[in-house]
Amino acid sequence: MTSTWLPAGTVAADSPFGIHNLPYGVFTTTEDPSPRIGVAVGNAVLDAGAVAQATGSDHAALLSAATLNPLMAAGRPVWTTVRAEITAWLTDPGYRHDVLPNLTPLQDARLHLPFEVADYVDFYASEDHATNLGRIFRPDSEPLTPNWKHLPIGYHGRSGTVVVSGTDVVRPSGQRKAPADAAPTFGPSQRLDIEAEVGFVVGTPSKLGEPVALADFRTHVFGVCLVNDWSARDIQAWEYVPLGPFLGKSFATSVSPWIVPLDALEHAWTAPPARDVPLLPYLDDTAAAPAGLDLDMAVALNGHEVSRPPFKGMYWTAAQQLAHMTVNGAALRTGDLYASGTVSGPDRDRRGAFIEITWNGQDPLKLPDGTTRGFLEDGDEVVITATAPGPDGTRVGFGAVTGRIRPAVG
Amino acid sequence: MTSTWLPAGTVAADSPFGIHNLPYGVFTTTEDPSPRIGVAVGNAVLDAGAVAQATGSDHAALLSAATLNPLMAAGRPVWTTVRAEITAWLTDPGYRHDVLPNLTPLQDARLHLPFEVADYVDFYASEDHATNLGRIFRPDSEPLTPNWKHLPIGYHGRSGTVVVSGTDVVRPSGQRKAPADAAPTFGPSQRLDIEAEVGFVVGTPSKLGEPVALADFRTHVFGVCLVNDWSARDIQAWEYVPLGPFLGKSFATSVSPWIVPLDALEHAWTAPPARDVPLLPYLDDTAAAPAGLDLDMAVALNGHEVSRPPFKGMYWTAAQQLAHMTVNGAALRTGDLYASGTVSGPDRDRRGAFIEITWNGQDPLKLPDGTTRGFLEDGDEVVITATAPGPDGTRVGFGAVTGRIRPAVG
Numbered sequence: 001m002t003s004t005w006l007p008a009g010t011v012a013a014d015s016p017f018g019i020h021n022l023p024y025g026v027f028t029t030t031e032d033p034s035p036r037i038g039v040a041v042g043n044a045v046l047d048a049g050a051v052a053q054a055t056g057s058d059h060a061a062l063l064s065a066a067t068l069n070p071l072m073a074a075g076r077p078v079w080t081t082v083r084a085e086i087t088a089w090l091t092d093p094g095y096r097h098d099v100l101p102n103l104t105p106l107q108d109a110r111l112h113l114p115f116e117v118a119d120y121v122d123f124y125a126s127e128d129h130a131t132n133l134g135r136i137f138r139p140d141s142e143p144l145t146p147n148w149k150h151l152p153i154g155y156h157g158r159s160g161t162v163v164v165s166g167t168d169v170v171r172p173s174g175q176r177k178a179p180a181d182a183a184p185t186f187g188p189s190q191r192l193d194i195e196a197e198v199g200f201v202v203g204t205p206s207k208l209g210e211p212v213a214l215a216d217f218r219t220h221v222f223g224v225c226l227v228n229d230w231s232a233r234d235i236q237a238w239e240y241v242p243l244g245p246f247l248g249k250s251f252a253t254s255v256s257p258w259i260v261p262l263d264a265l266e267h268a269w270t271a272p273p274a275r276d277v278p279l280l281p282y283l284d285d286t287a288a289a290p291a292g293l294d295l296d297m298a299v300a301l302n303g304h305e306v307s308r309p310p311f312k313g314m315y316w317t318a319a320q321q322l323a324h325m326t327v328n329g330a331a332l333r334t335g336d337l338y339a340s341g342t343v344s345g346p347d348r349d350r351r352g353a354f355i356e357i358t359w360n361g362q363d364p365l366k367l368p369d370g371t372t373r374g375f376l377e378d379g380d381e382v383v384i385t386a387t388a389p390g391p392d393g394t395r396v397g398f399g400a401v402t403g404r405i406r407p408a409v410g
Numbered sequence: 411m412t413s414t415w416l417p418a419g420t421v422a423a424d425s426p427f428g429i430h431n432l433p434y435g436v437f438t439t440t441e442d443p444s445p446r447i448g449v450a451v452g453n454a455v456l457d458a459g460a461v462a463q464a465t466g467s468d469h470a471a472l473l474s475a476a477t478l479n480p481l482m483a484a485g486r487p488v489w490t491t492v493r494a495e496i497t498a499w500l501t502d503p504g505y506r507h508d509v510l511p512n513l514t515p516l517q518d519a520r521l522h523l524p525f526e527v528a529d530y531v532d533f534y535a536s537e538d539h540a541t542n543l544g545r546i547f548r549p550d551s552e553p554l555t556p557n558w559k560h561l562p563i564g565y566h567g568r569s570g571t572v573v574v575s576g577t578d579v580v581r582p583s584g585q586r587k588a589p590a591d592a593a594p595t596f597g598p599s600q601r602l603d604i605e606a607e608v609g610f611v612v613g614t615p616s617k618l619g620e621p622v623a624l625a626d627f628r629t630h631v632f633g634v635c636l637v638n639d640w641s642a643r644d645i646q647a648w649e650y651v652p653l654g655p656f657l658g659k660s661f662a663t664s665v666s667p668w669i670v671p672l673d674a675l676e677h678a679w680t681a682p683p684a685r686d687v688p689l690l691p692y693l694d695d696t697a698a699a700p701a702g703l704d705l706d707m708a709v710a711l712n713g714h715e716v717s718r719p720p721f722k723g724m725y726w727t728a729a730q731q732l733a734h735m736t737v738n739g740a741a742l743r744t745g746d747l748y749a750s751g752t753v754s755g756p757d758r759d760r761r762g763a764f765i766e767i768t769w770n771g772q773d774p775l776k777l778p779d780g781t782t783r784g785f786l787e788d789g790d791e792v793v794i795t796a797t798a799p800g801p802d803g804t805r806v807g808f809g810a811v812t813g814r815i816r817p818a819v820g
Contacts, residue, residue, distance in 0.1 A: 118569070118570055119568050119569055119570045121656075124653060134652075137652070138652070145651050145652055146587075147585075147587075147594075147648055147649060147651070150585060150587075150593070150594050151585055151594075151648075151649060153649070153652075153653055153656075154653065154656055155565065155566070155653040155654045155655075155656050156565070156566040156567055156568055156656070156660070157566055158529050158566055158740055159528070159529055159569070160528055160529045160740070160741055160742070160743045160746065161618060161740050161741055163618070170618075170619035170739050172738035172739050173621075173737060173738060173739075174737055174738050175557075175560060175561055175690060177556075177557075177560075183560070183687070183688075184557075184560050184561075184690065185690075186690045186691070186692065208571060208573070208580070208662070209580040209661075209816075209819060210819070211583075211819075211820070232738070235738065238557055238561075239557060239561060239563070240652070240653075240654075241555050241557070241652075242544075242547070242548070242555055242563075242650070242651075242654070243534060243563055243564065243565040243650075243654040243655065244565045244650075244652070244653040244654020244655070245565075245653065245654070246531075246563075246564055246565050246566070247734070247735075247737065247738040247740070248738075250566070250735075250738060250740040251619075251738040251739045251740050252618070252739075277593070278593075280585065280594065280595075280596045281596070282596065324657070325657075325660075327583060327584055327657065328582035328583060328584050328642070328645065328657040328658075328660060328661040329580050329582050329583075329661045329662075329819070330568055330570070330571050330657070330660040330661050331570055331571055332570070333570045336570065406619075409619060409620070409621075409739070410621070
């Protein structure tokens with residue numbers, strides 16, 4: 001196993017940011033407020049651009065950008081080379097004098113949205129989640145729509161309101177109408193919820209009119225992050241027929257600040273669940289390498305863990321979602337973000353949204369402080385974390401996506 | 411009426427690009443392939459940046475950009491000043507020597523996507539269109555969903571596949587399933603359609619968490635263009651429940667190359683239709699100035715006019731759409747584009763989509779060449795144009811959004 005020369009205490013043996021992870025982010029410090037690319041390693045952030053300049057790296061320009069977009073646009077061969085280079089800096093003591101001045105304690109780094117989001121697409125790939133939502137939103141119909149097992153259902157969200165972890169979320173106001181009401185009313189959402197998801201970040205673009213095959217997933221996808229797709233269930237329920245979610249989602253979508261490279265997830269691939277219906281060729285992955293990801297996720301409310309959603313149970317994989325999203329010829333751009341959809345398992349303590357955990361508020365969750373929750377209250381803080389298997393029993397960490405609810409305005 | 415000193419023949423009395431219009435675009439020429447801001451005037455394009463530099467304008471930097479985004483971001487007071495300045499160049503003969511070298515015949519200009527699209531939202535604001543689509547897609551239900559008259563229904567589309575007029579559209583492939591089929595099949599769309607729409611381009615951004623009031627429409631919206639929201643009806647019908655249109659729309663959305671400033675539309679404002687239900691305060695425009703727009707649109711297929719959609723009949727105005735889109739606190743960015751939804755009137759020759767004109771292909775359209783159309787065939791060219799009332803009986807032209815269908819790939 002590769003080991004680092006970094007000073008003892010920098011990278012603990014069980015660190016989620018071990019030497020095999022090396023996720024990318026963008027950070028500033030009080031001393032230097034210019035945004036720059038950082039790589040998390042143990043309890044520190046490496047200023048990747050500064051080290052690249054100090055070592056005369058060919059990739060100094062890419063790593064000295066203010067966002068990850070130029071690096072993401074450079075394509076997989078460059079991603080592989082840059083990752084090998086950063087690994088060398090941290091494992092070859094000859095780089096000590098270049099690296100040591102460019103480490104910042106993680107706690108001193110302010111983390112920013114690491115890339116400029118192009119288009120944002122949200123999928124709906126957990127069978128348990130889709131079944132639960134179908135039962136709650138459409139109690140008189142089959143919970144899964146007839147298309148659900150034939151294609152990964154998705155829709156476009158608002159890329160301009162994707163925010164980095166730690167950004168407060170203002171409770172949205174909007175129209176909502178209970179079935180018994182004669183007309184809609186306006187006011188702050190009373191059913192503010194989360195959706196614990198996993199996000200995939202596109203690096204290499206594609207051409208308009210040219211679908212991306214299942215096998216080309218690794219060519220285009222740069223890395224993985226966590227997503228909290230905040231949802232106002234009362235606004236959503238009233239607005240979403242027939243054209244889908246809009247204001248119930250568009251007020252904020254939070255992403256974790258660290259983008260875990262696909263190369264850090266080599267030990268996390270796992271077989272997706274068996275599919276119940278034959279898939280059309282462009283989605284058929286039965287002969288492909290396992291394309292599910294074995295991520296253990298956790299959702300905490302005000303410091304109390306409320307759920308551990310199992311990502312490996314997702315019916316549709318990220319490769320299938322990418323193939324589907326482009327099969328009509330839609331082009332990919334650097335910075336496209338697509339999210340898995342809420343990650344839910346079959347049991348209550350494995351669900352990734354409060355609407356499922358509390359069954360639309362009917363079965364509130366009891367918190368250790370004696371309070372209960374159907375949905376989120378002002379001041380509540382949600383933290384979603386995840387890890388994946390790494391080499392030799394280590395875990396690859398995704399960090400956290402956090403957000404606190406602020407009261408509605410006006 | 412203001413008149414121009416431009417040489418006789420440059421601006422005909424009935425030109426859609428008269429001196430009161432002055433729409434903005436981005437153009438190149440064979441001699442100078444660098445994209446730059448142009449203003450259409452008669453049968454010429456004015457190189458706005460070059461004249462601004464020649465005259466020492468304070469806005470030379472904004473007008474010398476490669477896209478309209480910097481000018482759009484500068485805000486309404488700057489838009490007003492810049493428009494007055496350009497008007498002065500074209501009406502005060504003292505500017506003759508600055509202007510004349512910087513005019514290009516319109517036919518020699520290659521027109522580009524004039525702004526970088528941030529988020530793209532598509533609305534659904536024609537009661538006739540929504541009723542027709544409801545009857546076709548959901549024959550067993552009420553055609554208008556219960557929310558339709560309470561809020562302007564909309565959804566996010568794919569901003570990365572917004573293309574400029576003149577870009578060929580490759581017929582998309584995808585899944586489609588007729589009700590009688592046991593399973594979906596895959597192949598080129600057999601029901602490729604248009605949607606004739608009007609687009610609104612956001613200049614001034616807004617802050618996350620702060621709704622934009624009805625009255626602030628003019629503060630934020632820079633101008634207006636034409637939109638063809640290409641739609642694959644077979645793909646759309648199979649995929650869109652429950653989360654809305656996705657691949658049936660995301661392969662291409664064409665926009666006209668000229669952005670008509672709001673200031674050019676002073677004579678086009680008109681009262682929207684009477685509303686059937688009381689509106690919540692954030693949408694209630696009964697006490698506001700008329701916020702409908704009296705645009706006459708025309709749709710031509712292979713040179714033959716097939717429809718004249720009446721924009722003034724739209725149930726929801728652009729100001730209401732903007733207020734709704736932000737009422738949950740969603741932020742606006744410079745470059746946000748939102749489209750009206752298909753513009754359809756009550757009669758067959760006033761409908762803005764073939765699915766309505768031919769009633770889902772059941773009543774094909776006869777063309778002068780003896781052929782018929784249910785939906786679009788490969789090689790078909792669609793041209794959507796529009797004009798609005800200008801001062802003294804003139805018309806303000808929007809130019810055209812055109813597109814030709816290329817065969818499916820693969």
